Amino acid sequence: QVQLVESGGGLVKPGGSLRLSCAASGFTFSDYYMSWIRQAPGKGLEWVSYISSSGSTIYYADSVKGRFTISRDNAKNSLYLQMNSLRAEDTAVYYCARDLITGTRVVDYWGQGTLVTVSS
């Protein structure tokens, strides 16, 4: 069965960095576009970034552009999110997500999420 398992969340000070990982299993990872989506405490969903199956196409939300970098390693079935210059408003649960249909950002599988807290 499809599984997405995030790791790497935690407490970090403003201006700090964190790298999130997502281990995928149960499907051919290299065939799918993947996304990171976040949810601040008590708030709605915010799409953060996505990456094409080969890694050649990448998009970011304006709120993270220039600070976050998405990447993937198809040989390791893994998705990553490097987060730099973190701000208090980046505090959220970060979900790894699989595209149902290539390039649509419609998500059919979600991870359980990893919490990132940015606070001094």
Place this chain on the structure above:
Amino acid sequence: EIVLTQSPGTLSLSPGERATLSCRASQSVSSSYLAWYQQKPGQAPRLLIYGASSRATGIPDRFSGSGSGTDFTLTISRLEPEDFAVYYCQLGTFGQGTKVEIK
């Protein structure tokens, strides 16, 4: 960027009643990319509808989606106790959500 506005913010209904949730786009969009999700507290969202009207795998037929252009609707024909949750529409970015609560 397209903005999705969901209404109402909160819908108070009883089990067995019909729920109608609205999602309005700031400009005309392709329905091929419009999706609806359900989220319960402490859980990841679950895909209900994609392509505006296609049910995802395993979704009961009491959930249906419709619409085109700028106006889309999620209908739950008869609310079951497990349907009380927050619902989001998505076209790349997400709407702000509609909470369906027990009256």
